[in-house]
Structure formats: structure tokens, C-alpha cells
Amino acid sequence: MGKINFSKIQNELRAVEQSSLPELHLSVLRNITLEPMESYWKYLAYQMGYKAVVQWGKYDRILDEAIEGKEDLFGSNVDCILIFMKLENLSWDLARKFPGLNDQQIQPEINRINNYIEEVLENIRQKTQAPILWHGFEIPSFPVEALCHGQMHKGHASTIGHLNACLQEFLQKASNAYLVDLNRILLRLGYKNFYDFRFWHIGQLPYTLEGLYEIAVEDFKWIRAFKGKNKKCLVLDCDNVLWGGIIGEDGLVGIKLGKTHPGSMYYEFQQEILNLYHQGILIALCSKNNEEDVFEVFEKHPDMLLKREHIVTARVNWDSKTENLKQIAQDLNLGLDHLVMIEDSPFEADLIREFLPEVEVLKLNAEESFEYRNILASCGLFETLTSSKEDKTRTQMYQTEIQRKEVKREAASLEGYYKTLEMELAIHFVDDFSVPRIAQLTQRTNQFSLTTRRYTEFDVKRLQGDGGADVLYIQLKDKFGDLGIVGVCILRYKDQQAVMDTFLLSCRVLGRGVEKAFLSQALCLSQKRGCTSVIGEYYPTRKNVQAKDFYPEQGFEMIEANEKDVLRFQYLLNKEIPLNLGFFKNIDSAITQHSEMKL
Amino acid sequence: MKERVLQVISQVMDVPIEQLTLNASVDTIEKWDSLQHMNLVLALEEEFNISFSDQEIIEMLSAEIIVEVLKGKAIPAS
Numbered sequence: 311m312g313k314i315n316f317s318k319i320q321n322e323l324r325a326v327e328q329s330s331l332p333e334l335h336l337s338v339l340r341n342i343t344l345e346p347m348e349s350y351w352k353y354l355a356y357q358m359g360y361k362a363v364v365q366w367g368k369y370d371r372i373l374d375e376a377i378e379g380k381e382d383l384f385g386s387n388v389d390c391i392l393i394f395m396k397l398e399n400l401s402w403d404l405a406r407k408f409p410g411l412n413d414q415q416i417q418p419e420i421n422r423i424n425n426y427i428e429e430v431l432e433n434i435r436q437k438t439q440a441p442i443l444w445h446g447f448e449i450p451s452f453p454v455e456a457l458c459h460g461q462m463h464k465g466h467a468s469t470i471g472h473l474n475a476c477l478q479e480f481l482q483k484a485s486n487a488y489l490v491d492l493n494r495i496l497l498r499l500g501y502k503n504f505y506d507f508r509f510w511h512i513g514q515l516p517y518t519l520e521g522l523y524e525i526a527v528e529d530f531k532w533i534r535a536f537k538g539k540n541k542k543c544l545v546l547d548c549d550n551v552l553w554g555g556i557i558g559e560d561g562l563v564g565i566k567l568g569k570t571h572p573g574s575m576y577y578e579f580q581q582e583i584l585n586l587y588h589q590g591i592l593i594a595l596c597s598k599n600n601e602e603d604v605f606e607v608f609e610k611h612p613d614m615l616l617k618r619e620h621i622v623t624a625r626v627n628w629d630s631k632t633e634n635l636k637q638i639a640q641d642l643n644l645g646l647d648h649l650v651m652i653e654d655s656p657f658e659a660d661l662i663r664e665f666l667p668e669v670e671v672l673k674l675n676a677e678e679s680f681e682y683r684n685i686l687a688s689c690g691l692f693e694t695l696t697s698s699k700e701d702k703t704r705t706q707m708y709q710t711e712i713q714r715k716e717v718k719r720e721a722a723s724l725e726g727y728y729k730t731l732e733m734e735l736a737i738h739f740v741d742d743f744s745v746p747r748i749a750q751l752t753q754r755t756n757q758f759s760l761t762t763r764r765y766t767e768f769d770v771k772r773l774q775g776d777g778g779a780d781v782l783y784i785q786l787k788d789k790f791g792d793l794g795i796v797g798v799c800i801l802r803y804k805d806q807q808a809v810m811d812t813f814l815l816s817c818r819v820l821g822r823g824v825e826k827a828f829l830s831q832a833l834c835l836s837q838k839r840g841c842t843s844v845i846g847e848y849y850p851t852r853k854n855v856q857a858k859d860f861y862p863e864q865g866f867e868m869i870e871a872n873e874k875d876v877l878r879f880q881y882l883l884n885k886e887i888p889l890n891l892g893f894f895k896n897i898d899s900a901i902t903q904h905s906e907m908k909l
Numbered sequence: 910m911k912e913r914v915l916q917v918i919s920q921v922m923d924v925p926i927e928q929l930t931l932n933a934s935v936d937t938i939e940k941w942d943s944l945q946h947m948n949l950v951l952a953l954e955e956e957f958n959i960s961f962s963d964q965e966i967i968e969m970l971s972a973e974i975i976v977e978v979l980k981g982k983a984i985p986a987s
Contacts, residue, residue, distance in 0.1 A: 317920045317952035324923070345944045346951060508963040509947060519951050 316346075316519055319353045326356050334360035334533070337383040337440075339367040339375055339430075340394040343515040350526035358530070358539055369514075370399060373426060376433035384437040390533055391434060393444045396516060397470065400426070404473075408454050408466045416469065424476050431484040439769070441536050442487035443529055446474045449493050451501040485768035488532060495524045531690035538753050538764060541670060541691045542648040544586055545638060548597040548604050548626070550654045550676040552576060552616065557603045568613045575679040580615040582683045587620050590701025591692050592642060592708060595624035596634045596651065622708045631658050632665045641715075642708055643817040645756065645853060650691055694754075696767060698747040700794045710790040711818050728822060728893035731788040735824065737831045737899040740774045740781035747795045748783055751814060756853040758825065759814040760846065760860065778803050779811070780835060782901075784828050786819055793819060799832045801839075808836035808844045820856075823892030829864055830890040835901045837883045845869075848877040910984050914975050917956050921949045934971030946970070957984055 334355045338344065348364045355362035365382050367375040372395060375383060384391075397405040403419055404411075411419070434442065453466035474489070481487040496504050499521060509515035517525065534540055549556045553576050554566030567573045587593050593616070597604060604626045608618045623641045625634035631651075639646050646668035653659045659673045670691060674682055700707070714731070721727035740748060745767050752765040765773075774781045784797040796819045800812035810832065815825055836844045846861040848854075858877070862868060866879035891897060911931065918933055919926040922940045935941045941949070950966050953959075953975065959982050961969070969975045980986060 316948075316955050317917055320948075320952075321920055343944070343947075346948050508961075508966060512963055512966060513943060513947055515947060519955070 314350075314353065314523065316349065320349050323349060323352050323356070326352065326361055329361060331356070331359060331361040333387075334358075334362045334537075335365070335385075335388045335390075336362055337365045337367065337388050337391045338394070339372045339383070339391065341370040341372055341399040342394055342396045343369065343509075343513050344394060344517075344522070346515070346519065347522045347526055350523050351529065354526055354530040355533075358534060358537070360537075373430050373433070376430045376437075379433070379437040384434065384440075386438070388438060388440045390529075390536060391438070391440055391442045392529060393430070393442065395427075395445070395447075397447045397473075398516075399514070404469065405450075408469070413464070416464070420469070420473065420476075423473060424480070427477055427480050431480055431487065435484055439486060441532070442481070442484065443490050443532055444477065444481055444487060445490045445492050445525070446477055447492075448496060451496070486766045490525075490528055490532070492525065495521065495528060499524060527690070531693050534690070535693050535695045535753070536764070538756065538762075539647075540694050540754075541591075541650045542644055542754075543592040543594055543622070543638070543642060543650070544583065544692070545594045545596045545635065545649050545651045546583070547651075547653050547655070547658070548595060548599055548607075550679075551652055551674060551682075552580060553607065553611075554676075554679060557607055558600060562606060562610060565607065565611075567607075567611060572679065573613065575682060577613055577615065579679075579682040579686065582686045584615055584620065586686075586692055587705065588702070589692065589694075589697065590704045592622040592644075592705055593620050594622055594638050594642075594649075595626055596631055596638060597626045598628055598631070599626050601626040620705065622705045623712060630661075632662060635662065635666055635669055641712055643711070643757075643820075650689075652686075694750070696746050696750045696753070698750050700747055700750070703794070707791065707793060707818065714788075714790055725893065731790075731822070731893070732895045733822065733824075733893065734787040734896045735827060735894050735898070736785045736787075737828065737897070737901060738783055738785070739900055740770060740783060744783050744795055745770050748781065748798050751795065751798050751816065752812060755814045755816060756851065757817045758820055758857050758860075759812075759851075759854050760810065760857050761812055761849045762814075762851050762854060763812050765812075773800060780839070782828075782832065782835070784824065786824060797824065797828050799828060801832060801836060801844075803836075803839055803841060806840060806842045808832075808839065808841040810844065810846045813846070823890065823894075825860065826864065826890040827892050827894065827897060830887055831899055831901050833881060833883065833887045834889075837887060838901070842883055844881045844883065846879040846881065848879075850875045910979060910986055911972075911976055913956060914953070914972055914979070917952050918949065918972060918975075921945060921952050929972065931973040931976065932971070934973075941970075953979075957982075959984070 336351060345366070351364060352362040367383055372393065401419055401423055447470050449467050449470050455466065478489050481489055503518060504521040505516060506518040546552060554572055555564060557565055567576045569577060583593060595604070605618065608614055608616065623638055625637055635646065635649060635651065639649060646666055650670045650672060651662055652672050652674060653662065654674045654676045656673065659671050662669055662671050672685060672689060674685065718727050721730065748770050749765050749767040752763060756762065770781060773779045779800060779802045782799040783795050786793040786796050796816040798812055798814050799810065802809045802811045833844055846866050848858055848861065850858065861879040866881045868877060869880045870878035915926055915929045919929055922938050922945060924938060950961060954961065957979060961978065965978050969978050
């Protein structure tokens, strides 16, 4: 029955209830019984550092709840709305008596369901833009007349597949709403392990504990991404992880790695790692080994899929792994909580968990190397909502950043260093090409972010389109390469006042004067839009302390500090704005090109 | 086995084990409603690594009956 003991976690959770962890508000709309799932959601939330608060909508009152719009289900503090609409309780006809229907009955029933779904979504969206996770319809494991209709478009299973396709369209239209595919979970567990027909008949609870747990795990892959808690760097041990055996003892020809057993277990694992690399996840090495031994494998072993160029940074030495992990985080300018360490030694794994609890450790069991690939593929730790062009080149960008750091260490003065970088800055208004990256930056950026508001692609488009706001982004180039889109500023205008809704920079470009130049541009724009003042806000999080003094340092006056430590600053535009040209070789701005830009 | 049953009831219903006897039932424990009953059945199945039938599930509404049902499933009484 899964790995987690159901009653034990209920006990553990009682302690979590008393804790002061930040709350995660989940609202559930459903036409079935699911309450035992609450423990699993809470448990997974706790693993992510949250205390989940679950609000249940009334049984089989999905549309009524959406129309009524109670504050506890749709209030501004809701982090995610989860919807479970099981076909059996929505359309008995399509779910169970399919052969009794003719074409004239099927289509109206499909239309009725689609209208119902649209109405639910519209009503929810009138109340909140919170992310929605809609659990799709399950394809019957034993569709009626499967043999004779299985090949046809209008068969039982394909009709339900069609409903899911419609649902997906409605969700896209509603924006920030996503389909959770229960069929994938059904596929993983199998029919007998997924469904519990005793409780289905007794209390309309369709799933086993194992089924509920797997659904909750799937939900949290999404929620992790919504909260920007997705991991960014995979740190790998080498011996018995990337290959079988120990390179220092078994030698290049002695280690297990290849296309047939047992080497295939490591070969397939490496392919899975490469797949993450291509999604923009950074790959680092942290291994107690001789560096030359390890890189000999990288360079000379014919079946080594991972190459040296895939590795963003390596700490291969005999120092402690905790020190090396800290160093890796520092090299990459990432928080320790962005790292996932893959480790086969129970001793090292425990040590890391003990001394660096922020680092997620995936412990592999060298006796079960055939599971390596599955463990990585199923972990869901790296999932993101959007992908962008930058994902493909992220490793190179970090590698050049490490080079930059070396040049900086060698340069006599910081000023001289910046000058040698030959930086070129460009400031643009959002366009179709930049939308995915802008959304991604709002979701990924934690350190230099003044308000840490997370936006989806849809949100970004809507902001620029609504006439009362500007979405700006910056691109940075230097002699080492193109860093791409590295900063976002969103200004909202009201009554001759501009509010800096969002101001953020990728941590890779901090400390080069980019933030000052960018802010000047935003101030200039506000002036050209006819504003008389700009309001800057600082919302503290666990990670953005370094941005706290940014506004006062740039000449903003503090006007308010509330009990939640949110700081509010003002900048009066009744003067000429200093342009802060810094050490840039060139600044290409869409703003300074125009003298006046009325809204 | 009786102790283990009471232990599970205590955990699921959030009642101190000292206050529980075989008399504990739907009528004596406030939290023991139909939803918590499901949680209890699931926890018992996990604890004893067994599976109840639908009929057993709807009948086992007291600690005493649960113990009887478990005996019927060849779970030793002590």
C-alpha cells in the first residue's frame, strides 16, 4: 500500500498543525467523496515547507459552489482550486449505458457536459484567477463493445477521450487552468490498484489509498511549479550512480556502462539526465574521487552519454560533500533549495539531509540500479509551467558566468572589470516572442525580486493589453555571450501615479549596474506616460532580503511600512531622471527613443 | 490485537488511548462519522494488512465488532 503509512502521517500532521509554516490554501470542488486525500495533500505540502489548509466544497455541488462563490473557497488567499468531476456522477448515460444511446442522444449529452464545464469555469474566473487543477475524465478500462467499436471514432472510449479534449480547450481559455490526467495515474497503478469499488458503493469514494496518494503526488507536481519551488540543478555523484562500480578501483574498462545489462541501467539513467538538461536543468557533479579519473570516463568511455559540456560545474575532490554542495550553489548563484543531490551512499545522503536540509536528496539504492531511471523520471521536482528559448542554452550561460567570475577575481578593480565586459543593454516592451520568458522569470526569480508576483503567459499578455500597464524587459549581452532576457518590470498606472507591480532581475546579472539602469528607464517611462510619482513596493520573502534597500538607495522615500513588513516607497517625477549609464558600452532603449508617450 | 485496534481508533479519531475501551463506538466517539469511518477502515486495513468486505465495513461500528471481525479473519486475539 504505497510507501507512506496512512495513519502514521495523520499523527505526524497533528504536529504540523501547530507549526508556524506558511499556509497553502487548497479549495476542492467535487462530485465524489475524497476526504481521505486531505492527509496526503497536507503531507506533501509539509514536505514542500507549507501547512496546507483544505476547504471542501459541498458534495456534488460544483456549479452551485462556483456560482455562490463563497469567500472560503474562492477568496484572495486561495493558492489552488482542485476540481474532481467524475463522469459517473455527471452523466450516467455516457459513463455506463453507452450502448443504449443513439447518435441523437450522444451529442446533446456531450453538449450538456461541455456547457456545464464552461459555466463552472466562467463562474470561478469571475471570482478568482487562482490556478485551477481539473482532474480529467477517466477512460473506462473495460469500455462497452470494445471489440466492435474500439476502432471507431464514436466508440465509448473515444467519446470520453473527446470530452477530455474539449475540457482541455476550455481550461486553456480560462487561463492558468490545467488538466490533471487521471488516466496516466491509472496507467501507472493499474485498474485493480487504482479503484476501490467497496467504498465507491458505500460512500462514493472511487479510489484506493494508493490511488489517492498518486493523485495527490501529481497535484503537487503542479503546485510546486505554481509556487516556484521547482528545482533548478541536479547534482550527481559518480561511482555507482553514473556508472556501475568504482572508477578508481575498476578502471575505465571495468566500470559497468553500455547498451546491454548491467551497463544499460546506467546508460538509460544518463539519457534521462540528458532529457532534463535539454529542459534547461543544470547538471553538476559532486563526487569524492580523483578529478582526472572521473573526466577520463567523460572523455574516453564510448557509452558515456553525458559529456563534459553538459556539466555546468564540477566539484570532484575529497572534501566533504556538504561543503562542495554549498560551493556549487555559490558558483551558480542559486539557493541550496534549488539543488537536488543524487546519491547512492546512505552515509553521505544522511549527512546532507542532516546538515543541509534545504537540499533535496534522491537516494538511490545501488542494489536496484534498474530503478534509477524511474526514480528520476517520476520525481516531478523539476517540472515547470512554461518553457523558453533560454532553457536550451542555460548551461552555457552559467558556464560563461563562472568564467566571468574568474575574470572578475583577476581584475584589479570592479570598475575596470565592468568596462572590460563590454556590456550592451536593450530595453523593450513585451512582444509575442518574449512572453514565455517573461512569465518564466516571474515564476523562477526569487532573490532580486521586489514583489515576487508570479504570472502566467496569459497574465502577461493581458497586462500589456489592458491599456493601464506596461510590461518591460531587458536583454543583456557582453563579450562572453548573450545572456538573453534577464529582467522584467511591470508598471501599472492610475491617476497619474505609476506603481512598480513587478521589478526583478535574474540573479546572474546582479551587481553590474543593470538594476540601476533598468530602474531609470522605468522612471523615464512613467514620466513620459504623464505620471507625477512612482510607487515602489517591497514584499519580503525568505529569499529577497538583498532587494530590501534597493528603492531607498535609488532615491525613493519610504512612505509606509505595514505589520507584514511590506515597505512602500515613493519617487517624485518632478525632476530630470538620472540615466545611470553605468559601464555599459551601449544602451538601446525603446523608451528614450520617444520624447512623449501618453497612454 | 485489541490494543492495536484501540491504537488505530485513537489515532484516527484523535482520542487519547487511555479513554478507549472495547465499548468505543459511533455512539461514544463524537468524531466517528461516516467520513472518519472510511479513514478508520483504511487505517485498519493498513495496520493488519487485510481487506474487509463491503458488508463488514458497514457493520463494524464499534471497537468490539471490529475485534470480532478481525478474529474471523484469523488475526490472533493476543
